[in-house]
Amino acid sequence: MSNKIYFTPGPAQLFYTFEEHLKKALFLDIPSISHRSSTFIGVVEETTAALKELLEIPNGYNIYFLNSANEAWDRIIQNLVDQNSHHFVNGSFSQKFYDFALSYNKTSTITKVEDGAAFTNWGIPEEAELIGITKNETSVGHSFLEEEIASLRKKNPDKLIALDIVSATPSLPIDLSQVDTAYFSVQKAFGLPPGLGVWIANEKCQEVALKRANNTSIGSYRALPNLKKFGDKNQTPETPNMLFIYLLGKIAQDILQAGVQRMRNDTTYKAAILNQAIENHQLLDHFVASKDHRSKTTIVAKTNDPEKFIQFFEKRDIILGTGYGPHKKNHIRFANFPTHSKESVEMVCDLLEKIE
Amino acid sequence: MSNKIYFTPGPAQLFYTFEEHLKKALFLDIPSISHRSSTFIGVVEETTAALKELLEIPNGYNIYFLNSANEAWDRIIQNLVDQNSHHFVNGSFSQKFYDFALSYNKTSTITKVEDGAAFTNWGIPEEAELIGITKNETSVGHSFLEEEIASLRKKNPDKLIALDIVSATPSLPIDLSQVDTAYFSVQKAFGLPPGLGVWIANEKCQEVALKRANNTSIGSYRALPNLKKFGDKNQTPETPNMLFIYLLGKIAQDILQAGVQRMRNDTTYKAAILNQAIENHQLLDHFVASKDHRSKTTIVAKTNDPEKFIQFFEKRDIILGTGYGPHKKNHIRFANFPTHSKESVEMVCDLLEKIE
Numbered sequence: 001m002s003n004k005i006y007f008t009p010g011p012a013q014l015f016y017t018f019e020e021h022l023k024k025a026l027f028l029d030i031p032s033i034s035h036r037s038s039t040f041i042g043v044v045e046e047t048t049a050a051l052k053e054l055l056e057i058p059n060g061y062n063i064y065f066l067n068s069a070n071e072a073w074d075r076i077i078q079n080l081v082d083q084n085s086h087h088f089v090n091g092s093f094s095q096k097f098y099d100f101a102l103s104y105n106k107t108s109t110i111t112k113v114e115d116g117a118a119f120t121n122w123g124i125p126e127e128a129e130l131i132g133i134t135k136n137e138t139s140v141g142h143s144f145l146e147e148e149i150a151s152l153r154k155k156n157p158d159k160l161i162a163l164d165i166v167s168a169t170p171s172l173p174i175d176l177s178q179v180d181t182a183y184f185s186v187q188k189a190f191g192l193p194p195g196l197g198v199w200i201a202n203e204k205c206q207e208v209a210l211k212r213a214n215n216t217s218i219g220s221y222r223a224l225p226n227l228k229k230f231g232d233k234n235q236t237p238e239t240p241n242m243l244f245i246y247l248l249g250k251i252a253q254d255i256l257q258a259g260v261q262r263m264r265n266d267t268t269y270k271a272a273i274l275n276q277a278i279e280n281h282q283l284l285d286h287f288v289a290s291k292d293h294r295s296k297t298t299i300v301a302k303t304n305d306p307e308k309f310i311q312f313f314e315k316r317d318i319i320l321g322t323g324y325g326p327h328k329k330n331h332i333r334f335a336n337f338p339t340h341s342k343e344s345v346e347m348v349c350d351l352l353e354k355i356e
Numbered sequence: 357m358s359n360k361i362y363f364t365p366g367p368a369q370l371f372y373t374f375e376e377h378l379k380k381a382l383f384l385d386i387p388s389i390s391h392r393s394s395t396f397i398g399v400v401e402e403t404t405a406a407l408k409e410l411l412e413i414p415n416g417y418n419i420y421f422l423n424s425a426n427e428a429w430d431r432i433i434q435n436l437v438d439q440n441s442h443h444f445v446n447g448s449f450s451q452k453f454y455d456f457a458l459s460y461n462k463t464s465t466i467t468k469v470e471d472g473a474a475f476t477n478w479g480i481p482e483e484a485e486l487i488g489i490t491k492n493e494t495s496v497g498h499s500f501l502e503e504e505i506a507s508l509r510k511k512n513p514d515k516l517i518a519l520d521i522v523s524a525t526p527s528l529p530i531d532l533s534q535v536d537t538a539y540f541s542v543q544k545a546f547g548l549p550p551g552l553g554v555w556i557a558n559e560k561c562q563e564v565a566l567k568r569a570n571n572t573s574i575g576s577y578r579a580l581p582n583l584k585k586f587g588d589k590n591q592t593p594e595t596p597n598m599l600f601i602y603l604l605g606k607i608a609q610d611i612l613q614a615g616v617q618r619m620r621n622d623t624t625y626k627a628a629i630l631n632q633a634i635e636n637h638q639l640l641d642h643f644v645a646s647k648d649h650r651s652k653t654t655i656v657a658k659t660n661d662p663e664k665f666i667q668f669f670e671k672r673d674i675i676l677g678t679g680y681g682p683h684k685k686n687h688i689r690f691a692n693f694p695t696h697s698k699e700s701v702e703m704v705c706d707l708l709e710k711i712e
Binding site for chain 1: 552675
């Protein structure tokens, strides 16, 4: 790796133990061994076990390997939505999930507020089969509250809830028992290169997919019952991204070993000092108005001159995130992931003070 | 990497320059930079250009990045097949493509012969919209001849032809102008870890996908028109497997630099000595009866005692391929990919002689 530190919210800074595990993986020939070998079955088992512990995945929920969060949207619609899904949208990624549903000719519906705004209307159309929520809207730094998710669950016990936990997990505690399915890509808070996605789904999802399969196609190799058939044996239907599955397991183990609570305390501390630095800065302001809904893992500041900040930091080998999509010209984003040390975030805060 | 040499037909031995390029990729922060950055757009451009030259991809054919050949089957059916596809099946992988079509509730048809047998009946049902052919049936070592593909093309000018070039490309010369779409995964002859697939499709495929999109869903982010929209800008719809796209380009460049013709001559030489060794061996015989249809890249021998061979070689840190699926107990397979040196194959032949 170069001397740069990436505070971009994904692709992001690689996890600090990444290279060490990569070397070991090559030494073990992980990319060359058979994906049906007992060695690789052991890798899938180990990675699955580490994720189950780290993410506190409830019993009856299974883990499947995809290639991106985009694919999770795609497969969720294919497998779990017959006619309607309902989406809470306040940024580009929650919007995309809704767009994917439309591309599958679903008559999906949407509760849309301004980018980064908190939701106030919690009504869901009766015909919605699945509710799409984004725990951390990476594009604008809005965080869905745990009590908001629990309340949706309580009011809609018969609907599936799909939770996007990209760039939220494993940094934030998330009660997965309040949702039926969740998904993330590994190039955010896990500090891996992009190319692997993780899809968590409970038995209710399996039932819905199986039932739908009687009347329609739910896809091929990544139909949920097929994923489960192989997953139950710690296998995958196809030759998967074996190297990244191995590395994900190792990084999950490292985070567990170092202490999940400590990592989460650090996340809170780093978010607090970044937020303070934004508040103290005359050229910066919070983008998300509601303090409670500000993301701890993707801190978004608005400014009239993002380039000033980005270039100042880039000269010092620190790469900040630009604003996403329509916000490119008036936002900067700071990722706050487990690999970012407290010292490096303190340095960012100190440097911010020097920009006038 | 360990001291082992993998002659398994995928996942396979990593390309001999893999580690060098991997180190460079990490130094350049390829896994951390933005997938929308000019640097990564340059990577996609470079990889695409190298593949176009190496595979002699005709004008009007575009390259898109998927995650596996399994995904190519999935996306081809989603995008290009309305009701019927027809599949030439003489092994497990050609069978799987047909099975994928059925899982999408297509009324697809099949010309099935015994595993590894050559085809003699070339009739195609009139209603077939797409013909599925497997250039190299990796499971049993059968190779489709270039003249067979050309003849199918001539007799079926209005149907799409989809060619599976997994474990065939870039080792074998393939006239892609005789087909409309082709696909491969990188963990075979390119010597990369699994997790990336390449999908080549011509303008006729785009037209079919666009036309179908008026009446039905052709998928979401990996609908062909969406892949083209991003591909035309050397981008991908989602955050892709950036690291492997970079590495694929570098390995393609290395093969070009070392000389494609030389690599193909070497492939022919290595296949010839392996075939000779099989013929000379009293415990081995060719599985594919038709000499012309024997794969040069996946040499398959039948034997009553595959474990004897596999264990003998494993003791010497050489990993042979087992038989695939139903042939596990009476086949061994030898991959013959660009990374396998003539010397290493000569060594395998010499060692074969020692087994009695």
